[in-house]
Amino acid sequence: MTPDPRELLRGAGLRLTAPRLAVLEWLGRHPHSTAEHVADGVRERLGTVSTQAVYDVLNTCSRLNLVRRIEPAGHPARYETRTGDDHHHLVCRRCGRAEDVDHVHGAAPCLEPPNSAGFTVDRAEVVFWGLCGDCQLPPRNEEPPA
Amino acid sequence: MTPDPRELLRGAGLRLTAPRLAVLEWLGRHPHSTAEHVADGVRERLGTVSTQAVYDVLNTCSRLNLVRRIEPAGHPARYETRTGDDHHHLVCRRCGRAEDVDHVHGAAPCLEPPNSAGFTVDRAEVVFWGLCGDCQLPPRNEEPPA
DNA sequence: CTCGTTTTCTTGACTCATTCCAGAAAACGT
DNA sequence: ACGTTTTCTGGAATGAGTCAAGAAAACGAG
Secondary structure, eight states, rough: OOOOOHHHHHHHTOOOOHHHHHHHHHHHTTTTEEEEHHHHHHHHHHSOOOHHEEEHHHHHHHHHHHHHOOOOOOOOEESSSSSOOOOOEEETTOOOOEEOOSSSSSOSSSSOOOOOHHEEEEEEEEEEEEEGGGGGOOOOOOOOOO | OOOOHHHHHHHTOOOOHHHHHHHHHHHHHHHTEEHHHHHHHHHHHSSSOHHHHHHHHHHHHHTTOOOOEOOOTTTEEEEEOOOSSSEEEEEEEETOOEEEEOSSSSSSOSSSSOEEEETTEEEEEEEEEEEEEEGOOOOOOOOOOO
């Protein structure tokens, strides 16, 4: 289902450039990467790419909804190509790792804009905080109880 | 219901200091302030207080659950003294202003930790994004349609 | 396929919110 | 009143991301 980056870019009226293709392809394969991850991945296959170029691609594509940006409190932003469905995320409060969470109850459950004090609500975001598998074993002082 | 800062600090085993009292009092009166707001408010009544002191107070109190920190994506953190109940927030995506939202449906609706890929989920956070009253009038080019 | 225009990329300086550090100054138990 | 411990000050530093100006690619027309 991972759509061809070429298609995506054309569909959005963007020029096809090596950095863009590489970023989208990388993200398709590695969802929830940070900008730094993306930069690394992209450089691995293209050689030299400026950090700014990566941010440009990421920002442009976010704006056009080719990618979605997640910004977990206290961690650098992460990006994914799964857009369009408003799925939620599971985030590790220690390492920032993120995973997708499909809507729990059939449709949008608590997404009903509440009596919103003058606000125009257009989206509800749900983040489940916890510890990922790797970060659950942190008490690394494993002295056997006396 | 706003509890006495003095009580709170003592209850948490913290020393009573001018910056702490001032921060807590300010926050009680101005929920969802940013660190900068708090610093301004505190200085207004104490004269000189270092930025670091404000952050220290805020961090210490967050850790001890005397205050709660909200970190809306793309905006500086905001703080409030309403802790203990897991209410949600309404955030203006333009100016970052935040308002409280009591649980929409009786209990926690989609707060059920999903089948969490190895994660230990301990909290669900819901943010309603939109535009606050002041930010809804932004299209300031009000040419009448030709 | 060559040119010109427009978009994108590179480089490097810079911002902002926040933290780190070391020493000075307050709290408070005795 | 004192000494220990916690907290505050001042200033440098960090990390993630942005801004800005010029060089380099895309691509549509000829």
